[in-house]
Amino acid sequence: MIGLMREYQEHDDVPICIHCSAGCGRTGAICAIDYTWNLLKAGKIPEDFNVFRLIQEMRTQRHSAVQTKEQYELVHRAISQLFEKQLQLLESPTNSEIHGGMVRTTPTLPHTTLHYTTPTLHYPYTTL
Numbered sequence: 001m002i003g004l005m006r007e008y009q010e011h012d013d014v015p016i017c018i019h020c021s022a023g024c025g026r027t028g029a030i031c032a033i034d035y036t037w038n039l040l041k042a043g044k045i046p047e048d049f050n051v052f053r054l055i056q057e058m059r060t061q062r063h064s065a066v067q068t069k070e071q072y073e074l075v076h077r078a079i080s081q082l083f084e085k086q087l088q089l090l091e092s093p094t095n096s097e098i099h100g101g102m103v104r105t106t107p108t109l110p111h112t113t114l115h116y117t118t119p120t121l122h123y124p125y126t127t128l
Helices: 002-007 025-042 051-061 069-091
Strands: 096-099 102-105
Touching: 025 051, 025 069, 051 069
Parallel strands: none
Antiparallel strands: 096 102
16 A cells, blocks of 8 residues: 555655544554655664564654554564565665666665564553
C-alpha cells in the first residue's frame, strides 16, 4: 500500500498524510513502516535497529502509536520484508535499480548479518 502511494509522488522526500479514526494505531503502523523504508533507502539504518524500540520512540511523540498485537505483527512482518528486499538489491550483480528510466545506486547497509527470526512480542497493552 505504501509503495502504491509512493508511486504517485514525484519526490520521495515529500511526506504522506496518513490518518485513521483516532490517528494512533493504524496510522502509527503505516508511519513505522514508511519511516523504516525511508531509512533503508537513505542507507541510514542503525546497526542496532529494533522494531520495538522504534515503536516506543514513536509513542513519545504520539501516544498509542501501533495499538494492537496484530498491528505490531504487521509492522514487524512488513519491515522484515523491506530488509529482505534491500538485501536482495544489494546482492544483485549490478547493485543498482532502474527508477523512472534512470539508474540509481542502492545505498549500502552497515556490515551486519541480518537473520529473520519469529519475533518475540513485547506488547505492553492487555486486551479488555
